[in-house]
Structure formats: structure tokens, C-alpha cells
Amino acid sequence: MRLEPRTDTPLAVRLLAPLGAVLAALALCALLVAWTGAPVLRAYGLLIEGAVGSRFALTETLTRATPLILTGLAAAVAFRAKLWNIGAEGQLYMGALAAVVLGGGMLDLPAWLLMPVVLLAGMAAGGVTLLGPAVLKVRFGVDEVVTTLLLNFVVLLFVSMLLEGALKDPMGMGWPQSAPVDPAAELPKLVERTRLHAGLAIALGLSLLLWLIDTRTIWGYENRAVGANPRAAAFAGMPVTRVMLRTALLSGGLAGLAGAAEVCGLKGYLTLDLSPGFGYSGIVVAMLAQLHPLGVVGAALFIAGIFVGADAMSRAMPVPNYIADVLVATSLLCMLVAGLLARYRLRRG
Amino acid sequence: MPTPASRAVSGGAEVVLRLDGITKRFGPLLANDGISLTLRAGEVLALLGENGAGKTTLMNILFGHYVADSGTIEAFGRPLPPGSPKAALRAGIGMVHQHFTLADNLSVLDNVAVGTERLWRPWSDRAAAKRKLLALAQRFGLGVRPDAPVGDLSVGERQRVEILKALYRDARILILDEPTAVLTPQESAGLFDTLRKLTADGLAVVFISHKMNEVFAASDTVAVLRAGKLVATHATASTDQHRLAELMVGRAVKPPAPAALVPGAPVLELASVTVASGHGRPLLDTVDLTVRRHQVIGIAGVSGNGQTALAELVSGLIHPAGGHAALKGERIDRADPAGMVRRGVARIPEDRHSAGLVGAMAVWENLIAERYRDRDFSRLGVLRRGAARAYAREVISAFDVRCPGPDARTQLLSGGNMQKLILGRTLAHGPDLILASQPTRGLDVGAVSYVHGRLLEARARGAGVLLISEDLDEILALADSIAVIHHGRLTPLLPHGRVSVGQLGLLMAGHWDILPEIVDAA
Numbered sequence: 097m098r099l100e101p102r103t104d105t106p107l108a109v110r111l112l113a114p115l116g117a118v119l120a121a122l123a124l125c126a127l128l129v130a131w132t133g134a135p136v137l138r139a140y141g142l143l144i145e146g147a148v149g150s151r152f153a154l155t156e157t158l159t160r161a162t163p164l165i166l167t168g169l170a171a172a173v174a175f176r177a178k179l180w181n182i183g184a185e186g187q188l189y190m191g192a193l194a195a196v197v198l199g200g201g202m203l204d205l206p207a208w209l210l211m212p213v214v215l216l217a218g219m220a221a222g223g224v225t226l227l228g229p230a231v232l233k234v235r236f237g238v239d240e241v242v243t244t245l246l247l248n249f250v251v252l253l254f255v256s257m258l259l260e261g262a263l264k265d266p267m268g269m270g271w272p273q274s275a276p277v278d279p280a281a282e283l284p285k286l287v288e289r290t291r292l293h294a295g296l297a298i299a300l301g302l303s304l305l306l307w308l309i310d311t312r313t314i315w316g317y318e319n320r321a322v323g324a325n326p327r328a329a330a331f332a333g334m335p336v337t338r339v340m341l342r343t344a345l346l347s348g349g350l351a352g353l354a355g356a357a358e359v360c361g362l363k364g365y366l367t368l369d370l371s372p373g374f375g376y377s378g379i380v381v382a383m384l385a386q387l388h389p390l391g392v393v394g395a396a397l398f399i400a401g402i403f404v405g406a407d408a409m410s411r412a413m414p415v416p417n418y419i420a421d422v423l424v425a426t427s428l429l430c431m432l433v434a435g436l437l438a439r440y441r442l443r444r445g
Numbered sequence: 446m447p448t449p450a451s452r453a454v455s456g457g458a459e460v461v462l463r464l465d466g467i468t469k470r471f472g473p474l475l476a477n478d479g480i481s482l483t484l485r486a487g488e489v490l491a492l493l494g495e496n497g498a499g500k501t502t503l504m505n506i507l508f509g510h511y512v513a514d515s516g517t518i519e520a521f522g523r524p525l526p527p528g529s530p531k532a533a534l535r536a537g538i539g540m541v542h543q544h545f546t547l548a549d550n551l552s553v554l555d556n557v558a559v560g561t562e563r564l565w566r567p568w569s570d571r572a573a574a575k576r577k578l579l580a581l582a583q584r585f586g587l588g589v590r591p592d593a594p595v596g597d598l599s600v601g602e603r604q605r606v607e608i609l610k611a612l613y614r615d616a617r618i619l620i621l622d623e624p625t626a627v628l629t630p631q632e633s634a635g636l637f638d639t640l641r642k643l644t645a646d647g648l649a650v651v652f653i654s655h656k657m658n659e660v661f662a663a664s665d666t667v668a669v670l671r672a673g674k675l676v677a678t679h680a681t682a683s684t685d686q687h688r689l690a691e692l693m694v695g696r697a698v699k700p701p702a703p704a705a706l707v708p709g710a711p712v713l714e715l716a717s718v719t720v721a722s723g724h725g726r727p728l729l730d731t732v733d734l735t736v737r738r739h740q741v742i743g744i745a746g747v748s749g750n751g752q753t754a755l756a757e758l759v760s761g762l763i764h765p766a767g768g769h770a771a772l773k774g775e776r777i778d779r780a781d782p783a784g785m786v787r788r789g790v791a792r793i794p795e796d797r798h799s800a801g802l803v804g805a806m807a808v809w810e811n812l813i814a815e816r817y818r819d820r821d822f823s824r825l826g827v828l829r830r831g832a833a834r835a836y837a838r839e840v841i842s843a844f845d846v847r848c849p850g851p852d853a854r855t856q857l858l859s860g861g862n863m864q865k866l867i868l869g870r871t872l873a874h875g876p877d878l879i880l881a882s883q884p885t886r887g888l889d890v891g892a893v894s895y896v897h898g899r900l901l902e903a904r905a906r907g908a909g910v911l912l913i914s915e916d917l918d919e920i921l922a923l924a925d926s927i928a929v930i931h932h933g934r935l936t937p938l939l940p941h942g943r944v945s946v947g948q949l950g951l952l953m954a955g956h957w958d959i960l961p962e963i964v965d966a967a
Contacts (some may be wrong), residue, residue: 312830314823321814324805331760331800332814333783
């Protein structure tokens with residue numbers, strides 16, 4: 097038996113690869129679950145029930161998926177152009193920061209205009225945060241993996257400083273949290289008496305829009321060409337630098353929007369635990385989706401389901417909910433292997 | 446001087462290598478189909494064939510890079526275990542790859558000795574290694590400086606280091622893959638001298654080539670491969686070029702015949718153009734050049750002498766630091782690839798894989814890459830995919846690109862079809878100037894004659910062609926006038942027919958002192 101590179105990967109294999117990866121990850125993590133002494137099948141049963149088994153579970157999963165779709169899109173858009181944006185977490189917080197600053201009574205706008213402006217401001221803040229590393233990359237060849245990753249910590253400390261100082265809610269009983277945003281800036285709920293908000297609709301709309309841009313417009317055409325072969329794109333006369341900066345603004349903007357939508361749709365104010373690593377999970381989402389804008393939706397739902405389901409499971413069994421992190425991380429590793437295997441075929445002899 | 450071809454190898458010499466029924470498949474492609482060959486001590490065997498005929502595959506099997514699907518190899522009467530370069534080396538087989546496998550930052554001696562010493566030894570016996578190297582160099586006339594860093598050596602010198610590397614490992618069978626592709630004519634002659642000394646010493650040499658004149662200059666026996674099959678084995682002396690060419694291609698080939706045309710108005714003018722390299726010698730040094738309509742100007746030179754900078758300049762990728770360039774009388778004021786396309790420059794890049802095409806994208810997407818902003822292909826930022834595909838279908842049929850259709854992924858095309866795709870993209874719009882950088886590198890004879898035909902057709906239509914090629918035969922076949930590039934400097938145009946191959950070779954090696962006599966004679 098031998099592995100041989102495929103010249104072309106059929107669609108079926110490309111769709112089966114993530115599925116196989118997820119199953120492999122579940123199988124591997126079953127060992128950990130078994131180690132805790134819990135019955136594996138029942139644990140996974142509870143996990144699935146906790147993720148999609150009721151109206152409440154389903155809306156929780158969708159709520160959790162909303163920022164993941166956006167950060168997943170942020171990573172997918174950037175990675176396609178070979179811009180390795182590891183800084184979605186920081187961009188998310190910058191977006192959230194812009195949302196609480198502008199939505200907290202600083203702007204005097206008609207009610208119908210406030211929410212869109214706040215969301216756009218969040219996008220702008222995230223985009224500008226990534227623009228810096230992108231400019232350094234195209235001008236001086238500075239490695240954006242390092243700059244974007246380290247900026248995450250800079251942003252978090254900056255937000256922490258503001259929450260302890262200038263932005264601290266005087267009514268917040270001393271907690272490091274900002275004042276709430278104006279009710280007019282809040283995103284409407286999609287389902288009454290749940291936490292599911294209109295951010296989901298925005299995220300779904302954006303993934304469809306990005307897919308259309310990618311396949312139907314000269315913007316997307318340039319992005320794909322620059323991502324796949326910047327030298328050939330430059331030779332053909334495409335504005336490679338402009339494409340890179342545009343991609344940075346878009347990617348950072350999507351991450352910023354994730355933060356603004358969390359503030360305006362879910363939390364109402366900013367704290368340092370706004371995101372349990374949505375920025376980093378977005379990378380996993382994008383990889384599972386093989387950087388496809390529509391695939392991001394499915395991958396985000398999967399990961400959100402794992403997290404929400406694992407919470408429910410851990411309440412009923414002696415399995416800690418950290419199993420969700422392990423599952424997600426294992427899925428990513430399995431996906432990398434599956435992606436590799438999908439490019440090969442098995443041959444006898 | 447006795448030519449090697451006249452030196453018959455006695456039938457009684459020891460058989461050192463025997464390939465028997467070697468077959469290798471890559472997916473649907475039968476790269477080697479039941480090939481059997483024998484090689485005797487003191488023999489030079491030329492392995493002749495087009496690109497893709499299976500020459501390199503066969504040698505890679507012999508050297509253990511690939512494992513044959515079936516067939517056996519015997520070296521010096523003992524079976525050679527498949528798939529092990531180590532075993533091949535131990536059996537006395539040495540290989541000189543087309544792309545050298547030397548470390549630029551190490552010295553000649555280190556490059557030669559690397560891998561021959563045991564890993565866990567506190568110190569190496571450099572003095573002994575050096576003695577052995579110098580003795581070998583002396584014996585076979587391979588002059589090298591053992592302590593010079595390989596990065597400073599010329600291509601010809603690097604090749605000598607590669608050969609010495611094989612000899613240092615006591616190779617008795619030497620495989621050379623397209624050894625002359627990077628050499629000047631004089632360096633090639635020097636290589637053939639070396640081969641004679643090696644075979645006189647009892648070594649056997651397999652040398653892979655697709656150039657006919659070299660086969661006659663250097664080999665005793667010639668084996669012709671076509672589409673993976675061994676189609677003929679002849680004593681070189683008992684055959685002729687014409688016959689070999691037909692065997693190689695499988696049909697009659699005729700060389701391109703440029704019609705005599707009167708050059709027209711200038712389309713490209715370079716005046717004292719200098720391109721800085723950022724350190725040391727400029728890439729282009731006060732270059733003057735004029736290309737006129739109905740004219741093919743050939744730029745001859747050994748690789749790495751400024752050809753890339755010249756091509757990038759005319760492609761619009763870089764802007765000169767000094768002097769100026771003009772297209773159809775209009776001065777070029779900045780680096781602007783898209784602008785060059787708009788002004789009627791067809792650009793055929795040197796490296797079609799990395800600069801010419803986006804392999805991961807579809808054929809139609811590559812065909813519109815230079816013009817996607819035209820109203821034909823997009824409106825208000827939205828691609829007109831239907832129109833682009835229809836256009837792609839037209840180009841595919843007009844330029845005979847063999848592919849499943851406009852949606853095929855470009856990287857699945859063969860090299861020849863990729864080049865046709867680039868020709869289609871650039872020539873379909875009636876350009877005034879064609880920049881052809883190494884337009885036939887790596888192509889088979891059929892594709893080469895297609896590309897040449899298209900270039901001459903454009904010349905007849907009124908385009909000027911700037912042909913940059915390291916293949917002197919190609920330049921001699923197409924160019925009306927030739928300029929030689931060396932260390933970033935360009936000779937004046939030398940009319941084809943007034944300059945000999947020998948003179949070109951000297952100019953390519955930097956002997957510009959002969960220039961006055963050529964120019965005077967012309």
C-alpha cells in the first residue's frame with residue numbers, strides 16, 4: 097500500500113474530510129472521557145442533547161455560533177490571501193470597545209441609526225487594528241503571525257486598563273466592566289425569551305455575501321489570485337499590495353464586528369470575559385471549513401454545539417467541560433491530517 | 446582529433462550496467478515501458494528523447510529516487526536493490542542532476558566531502574580529503590579551487606564540482622542529466638573533453654540530452670526514448686541527425702524558416718538603462734537596445750547575467766534606476782505591468798509556473814488575468830463569467846490548448862499547454878511588442894515548433910519580438926539580430942549570419958575583446 101498525490105480532489109472527498117476528522121476527534125476524545133470513568137456513549141449522548149436537544153439548547157448553540165461565524169470568516173478571508181491573521185481576538189475586543197464607547201451615549205443619533213453606526217464602528221476598529229500589521233508586512237516584510245498574535249495581549253491589557261479606569265461603570269459595584277450601551281444600540285432578539293439575537297442573521301448574510309464576492313466579483317477574483325500565487329498576480333498587473341490591505345481591513349472588520357455584535361446583541365456591556373477565545377476558535381472554524389465562506393457556517397455551528405453541549409454534559413456527569421476545548425483542538429489536528437490525506441490516494445502495490 | 450564517435454567500444458568490454466524491462470507508471474501515465482539497456486565500461490551512452498519521454502524517470506529509478514513497478518537493475522553483475530540512492534552510490538553509480546545539489550555557503554571541498562564521513566567522529570581528516578580531491582581534479586583535468594565557496598563559482602565550475610563529488614565517492618558509472626543546458630558552447634566542449642578522459646579511465650557515462658549535436662559530439666551509443674518506450678539503440682557513428690530526430694519525435698520535423706522582412710518603426714527603445722541590484726554590480730549596466738517591427742532580437746547569454754532584470758523591465762515589473770525606456774516612442778515613467786499590457790506588450794514570462802499562471806485557478810480565470818477589468822469581462826466590479834468562459838473557449842481552440850475545458854484547473858495542464866495558454870492570453874490581442882523569456886524552456890519538440898511558429902507569425906504581422914533565451918540554437922533559429930548579455934552589459938546588435946557560434950560563445954563567456962573585429966566585419 098502506498099500514498100500517491102492526487103492531481104484533483106473530488107468534491108465528495110473534500111466534504112468527507114471534515115466529517116472524517118470530526119469522527120476521528122470524537123473517537124480519540126472518547127479515551128479521555130472513558131478515563132474519567134463516565135460511560136462514553138451516554139456522555140456523547142448528553143453532549144448532543146445539550147447542543148441541539150431542546151429549543152433552549154438550540155438557541156444557545158446558535159447564539160454561541162454567531163461570533164464564531166464572524167471570527168471564522170475573518171480567519172478564512174485572511175488565510176485565503178495568505179495573510180496569517182492570528183489577532184482576531186484582539187480585533188474582536190477593539191470592535192467591542194468601539195461599540196461600548198460609541199453606543200454608550202457618546203453619539204447623539206436617531207434611534208434607528210445608532211445600532212448600524214455602532215456595528216460599523218466596531219468593524220472599523222477591528223479593521224484598523226489589523227491594518228497596522230498588514231502595512232508592516234507589505235512594506236517591510238514583518239511577520240504578521242508575530243505582530244498580530246502579540247497585539248492580542250496589547251489590546252487585552254489596553255481594554256483592561258480602560259475598564260479599570262476611564263470606562264469603568266460607576267454603577268458597576270466596582271466590577272471591571274463598562275457602562276451598558278444605549279438600548280437603541282442593542283440588536284433585536286430573534287427568538288423571544290432566549291439569548292439569540294439578530295447578530296446571527298448578520299453573520300449568515302455576511303457569509304453568503306462573502307461567498308458571492310469571492311466567486312462573482314473582480315475583488316474576489318483578485319483576492320484568490322493574490323492568495324494562490326502573488327507573483328503571478330503581480331505579473332498580470334493586479335494591485336497585490338492593495339489587495340493585501342483590503343483583505344486586512346475586511347478580516348479585522350469581521351472580527352471587530354464579532355465583538356460589537358456580542359456587546360450589542362448579548363452582553364450589553366464590555367467585560368474582559370466577553371470572549372472565551374472566539375478569535376482563536378475562529379481559526380479552527382476556518383480550517384475546518386477549508387477556508388470556504390459557506391463552510392464556515394457549518395464549522396461554527398459544530399464548534400458552538402461542542403462547547404454548549406459539553407457544558408450541559410459536565411453538569412450531569414463527572415466529565416469536566418474542558419473536554420470541549422480538547423475536542424475542538426483535536427478536531428483541528430484531525431482536520432489538518434484529513435486535509436493532507438484528501439490530497440493523496442491510497443494505492444496497492 | 447579522433448571524435449568519440451569514431452572510437453568504437455569493443456564489444457568485449459565488461460558490461461557494467463544492465464537494465465532489464467524497467468516499467469514505471471505515474472497514475473495513467475506510462476513513464477517507462479519495459480526499457481532494457483546495457484552499458485559497458487568505457488562507453489558514453491547518450492539517452493536522447495523529448496521532454497516527457499521518460500529519460501529522467503529512468504535515471505531516477507537507476508539512482509534509487511523512484512522504485513520501478515517492474516524490471517531489474519544489475520550493476521557490475523550484482524542486482525541493485527531498488528529505491529535506495531545509498532545502494533546506488535555503494536554500487537559505484539554517481540549522478541549529476543540538471544539542477545545542481547550543492548550548498549552555496551560551503552566550500553568546494555566541503556561540498557565534495559559532505560556525507561562521505563561518519564557522523565560521530567570528533568574531527569575530520571580534511572587534509573586527506575583535499576589530497577584526494579586534488580588528485581582526482583588533476584587526473585581528469587577538472588580544475589577547481591578546493592577552498593572557494595561554491596556560491597562564487599560559475600555554472601561550469603559548479604558542474605565540475607558535481608562531477609568531482611561523484612568521482613570522490615568512487616563512481617564508476619556517471620549519470621549526467623542534461624549537463625549542457627546551462628553551459629556556453631566552449632564549456633560544453635570542455636565537458637566533453639572531461640568525459641573522454643573519464644571513459645579512457647574505464648568509467649561508463651550515461652548522458653541525457655535532447656540536443657542532437659551533443660549526441661554526436663560526445664557519445665558512442667545513442668538510445669532514443671519516445672513516450673516511455675525505447676525506440677532504438679544505435680552506435681552513434683552509424684546513424685545521422687535526421688534519422689535520430691525522426692525517431693525522437695515520431696514524425697518528420699522541419700525547422701522554422703523566418704521570411705526575410707524589412708524592419709519597421711522602433712517599438713521598444715532602451716537608452717543607457719541601468720537597474721541596480723541593491724548590492725555590488727548592477728543587474729543591468731547602461732544597456733542600449735532597439736527592437737523594431739518585423740524583427741526578432743535575440744538576447745543570448747549564460748543564465749544569471751541580467752536576463753531576468755531585462756525581462757522584468759520590459760514586463761513593467763521594475764523601473765530603471767538610470768537611463769530611460771520607451772514604447773512606440775512614448776517614454777515609460779513607472780513600473781506598471783497592467784500599463785504595459787494596455788500599451789500592447791505581450792509578455793511571456795521566464796517561469797510559467799510561478800510568474801505566468803495561477804495553477805490553483807481555472808483556465809478561464811488565467812486567460813483573463815491581464816484584462817479582467819475590461820468591459821468585456823466585468824461590469825461594475827462583477828465578473829461576466831459567461832463572457833469570460835466563452836472567450837476562454839475561443840482562445841483554447843485558436844491556440845490548440847489541450848485541456849478538458851475552460852473550468853479545468855490550470856496546474857493539471859502539461860508544460861506545453863500552459864505555454865500555449867500564455868501565448869493565447871498575450872498574443873490574442875495583436876501586440877506590438879512581444880517579450881519572450883525562455884519561451885520554450887522545458888517544452889517538447891512539437892510544442893517548441895508551435896511556439897516558434899506563433900512568434901514568427903506575430904513578427905510577420907508587424908510585431909517586434911524580444912527573445913531572451915539561454916538556448917543558443919533557439920536564438921540562431923529565430924533571431925534577425927543578436928545581442929549578447931554578460932554581467933548586465935549588452936553588446937551592440939550583431940546581425941545573424943555575421944557572427945559565428947564560436948564567437949557568440951566567447952562573448953557569452955565575457956571575452957568582449959573580440960567585439961571590434963565582429964562589428965568591423967559586419
